[in-house]
Amino acid sequence: MRAARFYGGKDIRVETVPDPAPGPGEALIGVRAAGICGSDLHGYRRAGAPGGPPRTPGHELAGVVLALGPGAVGFAVGQPVAVEPLVGCGACRFCRSGDYHLCPSLEHIGGARPGGFAEQTVAPVDRLYPLPDALSFDEASLLDVFAVAVHALTRVPVRPGERVAVIGTGAIGLSIAQAAAAAGGAVAVVGRREHPLQVAAQTAGALGVNSLQQDPLAAIQTWSQGEGADVVFEAVGGAGGTLDLALQLAAPHGRVGVVGSFQAPQMLDVRIGYRRELTLQWVWSYAHRGNRPEFAVALDMLARGQFQAAPLITHRYPLERIAEAFGVADDKAAAQAIKVLVIPFK
Numbered sequence: 491m492r493a494a495r496f497y498g499g500k501d502i503r504v505e506t507v508p509d510p511a512p513g514p515g516e517a518l519i520g521v522r523a524a525g526i527c528g529s530d531l532h533g534y535r536r537a538g539a540p541g542g543p544p545r546t547p548g549h550e551l552a553g554v555v556l557a558l559g560p561g562a563v564g565f566a567v568g569q570p571v572a573v574e575p576l577v578g579c580g581a582c583r584f585c586r587s588g589d590y591h592l593c594p595s596l597e598h599i600g601g602a603r604p605g606g607f608a609e610q611t612v613a614p615v616d617r618l619y620p621l622p623d624a625l626s627f628d629e630a631s632l633l634d635v636f637a638v639a640v641h642a643l644t645r646v647p648v649r650p651g652e653r654v655a656v657i658g659t660g661a662i663g664l665s666i667a668q669a670a671a672a673a674g675g676a677v678a679v680v681g682r683r684e685h686p687l688q689v690a691a692q693t694a695g696a697l698g699v700n701s702l703q704q705d706p707l708a709a710i711q712t713w714s715q716g717e718g719a720d721v722v723f724e725a726v727g728g729a730g731g732t733l734d735l736a737l738q739l740a741a742p743h744g745r746v747g748v749v750g751s752f753q754a755p756q757m758l759d760v761r762i763g764y765r766r767e768l769t770l771q772w773v774w775s776y777a778h779r780g781n782r783p784e785f786a787v788a789l790d791m792l793a794r795g796q797f798q799a800a801p802l803i804t805h806r807y808p809l810e811r812i813a814e815a816f817g818v819a820d821d822k823a824a825a826q827a828i829k830v831l832v833i834p835f836k
Contacts, residue, residue, distance in 0.1 A: 492834070493608030494812045495544035499536055502813045503544075510604065510612045512559030517615050519573060521834045522627035524606030525550035525635070526819040528660060528727075529751060534816055549575035549598050551606030552621065552630035553835065562615045570621040572630040573606070573613045574637075574785040575599040576775065588778030606631075607812060609835040619786060622793050628806070628831060629792060629799035632661065635829070636788035636797045638749065639665035641776035643673060644784065646747035648721055650674030653714050655739045656696075657706075657732050658725030659686030660822075661802050661829045662749060666723045667694040672796040675721070678713050680706045680735075685826050693798045710739045723747045723773075729754035742766040749773045802829045809834040 493507045512518045530547050552572045555565050565571065577597045578590030585593050599605050599613055621630050639662065648654055654670040656663050659681030667677050671694040678697040679690040687698030699709040710719060718741030726732040727750025736746050737758060746768055763770065776784040791797045804827045807815035812832050819830040 491609040492809055493546050493604070494548075494809060494832075496533070496547060497544050498533070498542060500534060500813070500816070502816060504810055504812060507608075510610055512557055512562065512612050514560045515562050515614055515616070516559040516612050517555050517562055517565060517618060518557040518559075519551075519553040519571065519611050519613055520556045521548075521551050521553040521606045521608060521611055523552050523631040524548040524832045524834060525631045525661075526815060526830045526832065527634070528662070531816070531820055532751075532753065534820060546604040546608050546611075547600045548606030548608070548611075548832070549600030550631050550634040551575070551600070551611070552627045552633070553606075555618070556610065558615070565615055565618055565620070570627065571618040572621055572633045572785075572789065573599060574617045574619065574783070575601075575605070575634060576777075577603065577614060577617060588781070591775040591777040607809070607832055607834065609809065619789055625793060628803055631831060632665075632799045632802060632829060633785060633788050633792065635661045635665050636669075636792060637776040637785040638662055638773075639669040639797075640779065640784040640788045640791070642666050642723055642747050642749050642773045643669050644779045645773045646721055646723070646745045646771050648673040648675040651676070652720040653678070653717075653741075654721045654723070655680060655710055655719035656723045656725060657681075657736055657739075658750060659683055659690065660725065663723070663725035664690055664693065664802055664828065665797065666725055666749065667696050668797050669791075670721070670723075671695055672791065678710060678719070680710070680739075683823055683826075686828055689801045689828065693801055706735065707738050714741065717741045719744060721745050721747070723749055725749045727751040727753065731757070734758050737762045737768060740766060740768050743768070745769045745771060747771050747773045803831060804828045805830040806833055807831070
C-alpha cells in the first residue's frame with residue numbers, strides 16, 4: 491500500500507510499505523478521509539528537525555472496514571466507520587474511571603501507532619463507531635475535533651443564555667462555538683481571519699471580532715453590555731498572549747477553558763483572575779461524559795446537525811499531494827484554509 495512517511499520537519503515522502511494486518515480484536519481500515527490537525531503541524535514547523543524512524547501520522551480519520559482480526563466482533567467487512575484514535579491500557583485507574591485520555595500508557599492512532607495518512611491502517615474494534623448513512627467520510631473525519639469541543643463543554647459547561655467568547659478560528663475554536671450555541675449560549679468568536687469569522691456566524695450565530703481591525707476587549711465589552719463573557723474558551727495556544735486575553739475578556743465569576751496547546755510559557759496578569767474570582771479550567775483531549783464516550787456524543791450531535799462539518803472543510807488533497815496539503819494547512823491565512831483533508835483511498 492501507499493503511506494505518507496514523516497522523516498522530520500517538512501521531509502514527507504509517500505512510499506510503498508507492506509499492507510498492515512489486524513491483530514486480535516482489531517480491524518483493518520481503508521482510510522477514506524484524514525484531517526490535518528494543528529498538532530500535526532508542530533513537528534512539521536520545526537525546520538531542520540532531527541530525523542529518526544519514519545512514522546505515519548493522521549489521527550482524524552474515517553473509512554471502511556476491510557478485514558477483521560481474530561476475535562474482532564461487532565463490525566462487518568465493508569462497514570463505514572469513524573475511528574477514535576485514543577487507545578488507553580484499559581487497566582489503570584484512569585481507564586477504569588473513563589478518563590482514559592489521562593492514561594500514563596496512552597497511545598494515539600496517528601502517534602505511537604500508524605495513522606490515517608495511508609491507504610490502510612489498523613484500529614481496535616472498540617475504537618470504531620458505525621457511521622449513519624447520512625454522514626460522509628469527510629464529515630466523520632472531523633469527529634476527533636468535535637469530541638474536543640464536547641469535552642470543552644464537559645469541563646466548562648455552558649448554561650442557556652450565558653455569553654460565551656471563543657478565542658481562535660481554527661477548526662477547534664469554530665467547533666467549540668458550535669457546541670456552545672447548541673447549549674444555548676450567545677457566542678462571540680475572536681480571530682484574525684475574516685473567512686472563519688463568517689463561518690462562525692453561519693454555523694453558530696456568533697458575533698465575529700477581527701482582532702486585527704478592532705480591540706477585542708472593547709468589542710466584547712460592548713457585546714456583553716459592559717459585563718464581560720460568562721465563559722471564555724482559549725483555542726489558539728502557540729506562543730501568543732491569548733491566555734492573558736482570555737482572562738481580560740471574562741466577567742467576574744467567569745470560567746475560562748484553556749483548550750489551545752501552548753508551545754511557550756505564558757505571562758498572565760494574575761490580578762485579573764484574583765479580583766474577579768475567575769475559574770481557570772484546563773481542557774485536554776476528550777474521554778467520557780458520564781457513562782458515554784464524548785466521541786459518541788460528538789457523533790450524535792453531528793448526525794443531528796448540531797455540529798456542521800462541511801463549512802469547516804476548505805481543502806482536499808490526494809495522498810500523493812500530502813506535502814502540498816501540509817503547506818496549505820501551515821499557511822492558513824494565505825490559502826483561506828480551516829480544515830485540510832487528505833483522501834488516501836477511494
